[in-house]
Amino acid sequence: MDYKNTVEGKEVQKKYRDILYSSRPEIPPGHTRMDINNRAKIFSPFAALRGYEEEIRSEGRDHLKGSRIELSDEEQGKLSEQLQKVTKGMRVIIRYFKEGFYEDIEGVVLRIDPIEQVVYLQAAEIGTLEKDIPIKILFWDILQIRATEYQE
Numbered sequence: 001m002d003y004k005n006t007v008e009g010k011e012v013q014k015k016y017r018d019i020l021y022s023s024r025p026e027i028p029p030g031h032t033r034m035d036i037n038n039r040a041k042i043f044s045p046f047a048a049l050r051g052y053e054e055e056i057r058s059e060g061r062d063h064l065k066g067s068r069i070e071l072s073d074e075e076q077g078k079l080s081e082q083l084q085k086v087t088k089g090m091r092v093i094i095r096y097f098k099e100g101f102y103e104d105i106e107g108v109v110l111r112i113d114p115i116e117q118v119v120y121l122q123a124a125e126i127g128t129l130e131k132d133i134p135i136k137i138l139f140w141d142i143l144q145i146r147a148t149e150y151q152e
Contacts, residue, residue, distance in 0.1 A: 065100030082145050095144040096137050
């Protein structure tokens, strides 16, 4: 749409006709132009409230929190069978409950402790430059476990 040819556009042109096509004003004597780098700083965005965006993001995530899914006896049996098949060195993907959310994590099983009912996983966590971090996952937090491959 060509704004200049609309009724509103023509009214604006009539109203500002005397300055619409005039050239840029000259700099007064004794006044220098602002350096381009300093001028850019004037228009750069800034955070008026430090930490506000993170707070809003975390507050929004808190509203999405859920509760742990209770597995039926049959589902618990299947999960138990899957855990019995998992061995040290196996690469797995585990969906588990953590702080009100279900998360998927991929890693290599370090060991399974049936007494403590814990899986120890060597996993690369996002945002840590692929630094391996050992993770402890309780059996009752696990919703699903899938083997992807075997690692020696």
